[in-house]
Amino acid sequence: MDGGVIEVGWISILLRVEDCALQEVLGWRFSRYFTSKPSAEPVELTVTMTPNGEDGRPERPRAEWREGRWFIEGHDFRAEWFPESRRGLVKLEQAGHRSVDCVLRVLYSILLAPKGGCLLHAASAMRNGRAFAFTGVSGSGKTTLSRLAPPDVILLTDELSYILPVDGIYRAFGTPFGGMGMTGNNSAPLQALYLLAKGPQNKIEPLPRRQAVHALMQNTPFFAKDSKLLESVLETACRIAACVPAYRLTFAPTADVWEMIG
Numbered sequence: 001m002d003g004g005v006i007e008v009g010w011i012s013i014l015l016r017v018e019d020c021a022l023q024e025v026l027g028w029r030f031s032r033y034f035t036s037k038p039s040a041e042p043v044e045l046t047v048t049m050t051p052n053g054e055d056g057r058p059e060r061p062r063a064e065w066r067e068g069r070w071f072i073e074g075h076d077f078r079a080e081w082f083p084e085s086r087r088g089l090v091k092l093e094q095a096g097h098r099s100v101d102c103v104l105r106v107l108y109s110i111l112l113a114p115k116g117g118c119l120l121h122a123a124s125a126m127r128n129g130r131a132f133a134f135t136g137v138s139g140s141g142k143t144t145l146s147r148l149a150p151p152d153v154i155l156l157t158d159e160l161s162y163i164l165p166v167d168g169i170y171r172a173f174g175t176p177f178g179g180m181g182m183t184g185n186n187s188a189p190l191q192a193l194y195l196l197a198k199g200p201q202n203k204i205e206p207l208p209r210r211q212a213v214h215a216l217m218q219n220t221p222f223f224a225k226d227s228k229l230l231e232s233v234l235e236t237a238c239r240i241a242a243c244v245p246a247y248r249l250t251f252a253p254t255a256d257v258w259e260m261i262g
Contacts, residue, residue: 004034005042006104009173011111012038013104016046029097032184033176043086043111045079049099050091056083061102063110063224072106072223079103081110082083086242105160105177106223113232116239117164117255121219122193124161124172126154127262131172131188133161134249135219136196141251143179145196148255153262160221163190163240170244191262192245199250202257212246213237 004027007015012035018025027034061074070081070088076097081088092099109119122135123142134145146158156162159178163170169214173187195207195215207215216237222230251257 005038006030006033006037007035007038008033008108008141008175009117009164009185009187010039010106012040012042012109014042014044016044017059018047019049019095022047022049022092022181025095025097026100029101030176043090044146045090045103045107047090047092049095049164051093057228061106061223062100063106065226070110072103074099075100077103081107082202097246099233101177108162109221109223110229112164113229113236115164116236117162118220118236120161120163120216121221122159122161124156125149126186126188128150129188130262131156131165132192132261133172133190134194134196135215137218139221140214141198142196144253145257148253148258150255150258153258156183156186170240190244192247193240194247196236196249197250199252201250201252202260203250204260205248207246207248209246212241213247216240230256
């Protein structure tokens with residue numbers, strides 16, 4: 001029944017999957033993130049199939065804290081997460097990886113919050129032992145910049161970055177959440193944060209701390225209407241902005257933009 005242990009950024013999740021077809025799909029989707037030697041005791045998710053769907057489900061995943069647990073739901077799944085026991089239940093309506101992917105995104109965002117980390121709508125990459133994150137609204141160029149990366153760049157993700165403080169230093173980790181990358185648990189100290197914009201020529205300008213905090217908050221997926229979680233996310237954004245230099249990167253869609261990075 002075990003689907004295996006997925007580890008992203010030193011947080012491990014044991015998937016207990018009863019459906020063989022789903023096990024196979026997840027084995028392919030998260031292949032570079034399964035581990036036989038997790039760095040910490042895994043939390044557990046039991047995934048089951050419930051074919052009978054219900055109307056009125058949200059198109060985008062959302063989470064709500066009540067009765068001592070997190071309720072997470074999307075258009076084709078429902079889940080419950082019990083922080084005290086470190087266990088959860090996921091009920092899927094179809095055996096696809098996308099719903100599990102959504103649940104994991106929400107759960108990792110919840111697990112990262114008390115650790116001072118976050119998921120960020122950003123591409124991120126490693127170069128010369130340092131990591132760089134590129135954030136911005138949809139269409140600002142995250143995927144374009146990722147595709148333009150030269151061979152000496154290790155892409156961590158082109159969509160959703162994982163940022164966590166380790167020994168007082170923020171690090172960016174590879175994630176399975178995106179269309180490119182899938183490099184496994186590579187990580188490096190986060191050297192800079194870039195707020196992306198497309199323009200006629202390449203230009204880098206320092207980004208004031210207040211604007212950096214705003215960019216981080218604007219691009220941090222917030223799945224739950226929960227005041228304590230919002231406070232934690234804001235505190236994390238302020239700390240990242242205080243520790244990591246931030247810039248506005250305007251670029252034309254040409255590979256020479258990478259000559260300005262790293």
